[in-house]
Amino acid sequence: MEDKNHSTLRDAIQKLPVHSPAPGVWDRISEELDAAGKKTTARSFLYSFSRLQLAAVISALLLLSAGLLWRYQSGQGIPEQPATIQEKELDPALPLSKAEITEYDHQLAAQEEMLRKCIDQLPEAESEKIQPSKNMLDAINQLRDNMIRLLDEQGDNPAAMKRLQSLEKKRRELIGQLQKEACESVVLP
Amino acid sequence: MNREGYRISETEQQLVTGCRAGNRLAQKALYDRYKDAMYTLCYRITSDADLAHDVLQEAFIGVFKGIDGFRQASTLGAWIKTIVVRTAYRRIKKETDYVALEDITHAETPDWGSEIDAGYLEQAIQELPPGYRSVFVLIEVEGYSHKEVADMMGISVGTSKSQLFYAKKQLQKKLKALGVR
Numbered sequence: 001m002e003d004k005n006h007s008t009l010r011d012a013i014q015k016l017p018v019h020s021p022a023p024g025v026w027d028r029i030s031e032e033l034d035a036a037g038k039k040t041t042a043r044s045f046l047y048s049f050s051r052l053q054l055a056a057v058i059s060a061l062l063l064l065s066a067g068l069l070w071r072y073q074s075g076q077g078i079p080e081q082p083a084t085i086q087e088k089e090l091d092p093a094l095p096l097s098k099a100e101i102t103e104y105d106h107q108l109a110a111q112e113e114m115l116r117k118c119i120d121q122l123p124e125a126e127s128e129k130i131q132p133s134k135n136m137l138d139a140i141n142q143l144r145d146n147m148i149r150l151l152d153e154q155g156d157n158p159a160a161m162k163r164l165q166s167l168e169k170k171r172r173e174l175i176g177q178l179q180k181e182a183c184e185s186v187v188l189p
Numbered sequence: 190m191n192r193e194g195y196r197i198s199e200t201e202q203q204l205v206t207g208c209r210a211g212n213r214l215a216q217k218a219l220y221d222r223y224k225d226a227m228y229t230l231c232y233r234i235t236s237d238a239d240l241a242h243d244v245l246q247e248a249f250i251g252v253f254k255g256i257d258g259f260r261q262a263s264t265l266g267a268w269i270k271t272i273v274v275r276t277a278y279r280r281i282k283k284e285t286d287y288v289a290l291e292d293i294t295h296a297e298t299p300d301w302g303s304e305i306d307a308g309y310l311e312q313a314i315q316e317l318p319p320g321y322r323s324v325f326v327l328i329e330v331e332g333y334s335h336k337e338v339a340d341m342m343g344i345s346v347g348t349s350k351s352q353l354f355y356a357k358k359q360l361q362k363k364l365k366a367l368g369v370r
Contacts, residue, residue, distance in 0.1 A: 004300035015307035
């Protein structure tokens with residue numbers, strides 16, 4: 001049933017004013033798109049590795065660790081590098097001695113524990129996606145334990161510390177990336 | 190219409206392609222093309238300038254993130270408008286009360302007289318309760334059907350019709366109070 005004189009309403013509607021948004025809206029949209037882009041890039045970096053590539057990297061790290069241990073246990077200690085690496089070459093942002101590892105690990109371990117809780121809450125499909133990265137983190141942790149054992153035996157050897165620092169750096173990055181992916185959609189109890 | 194759906198202009202096709210590639214200039218151009226129409230719609234539905242800005246922002250983020258899903262089943266403007274309406278409606282949903290459907294079949298039909306001032310009409314629309322306002326804006330101003338509004342808002346066609354009827358009744362009262370008619 002058509003209203004009486006509906007054309008009057010239609011004519012007035014045609015003349016309704018057009019409003020313009022404030023100029024800052026586009027800037028906010030652009031910023032949000034930038035932030036979303038960065039997140040996607042970080043995520044796609046990890047996913048750009050195939051399972052095979054990740055498995056190869058993990059195997060190489062494990063072999064390196066086994067080799068180091070074998071050389072140490074057969075009495076050769078850390079090969080060559082101790083003489084060439086000085087303490088000043090170590091990254092001051094990371095633990096510089098075995099004593100500092102404990103405090104550093106205290107912070108990172110809490111982060112890692114939260115990450116593992118998030119992973120436990122993830123749906124199976126999501127959990128499968130991050131499994132390669134999780135395997136890599138496990139491998140790095142194993143290597144790290146081996147290096148700490150080596151330092152226990154040898155004292156603060158700069159070459160060993162440099163290797164440990166490099167492992168800590170990779171571990172910290174990996175935990176950060178995994179946290180972004182796993183904890184974003186999870187509400188911990 | 191082509192096999193995929195609506196044919197869009199070459200310029201819009203280029204903008205869509207650019208937006209799909211994440212090109213910021215193309216995104217800005219698309220935003221500039223539709224910002225006024227979409228903001229006006231946001232403002233009419235929400236009746237709050239700050240909220241309308243938030244809705245516009247959220248809706249365009251949704252447009253850029255979801256542009257891969259634009260399959261030309263409608264025009265580009267209509268597709269964007271649907272996202273804007275859904276976003277706006279989600280934001281006002283909490284404060285929207287729908288009156289129970291009453292038998293309006295035999296109700297008196299509204300009479301709009303010979304002239305309505307557009308400025309006063311705008312003011313009267315803004316003063317409507319959210320449920321009336323959104324249905325009136327979508328059907329009378331934006332040209333959606335009751336079925337489309339019902340689908341978008343998750344209400345029945347009957348509720349949409351009753352909302353529109355009561356919206357018009359209130360509008361007429363308000364316009365009379367403003368001394369327009």
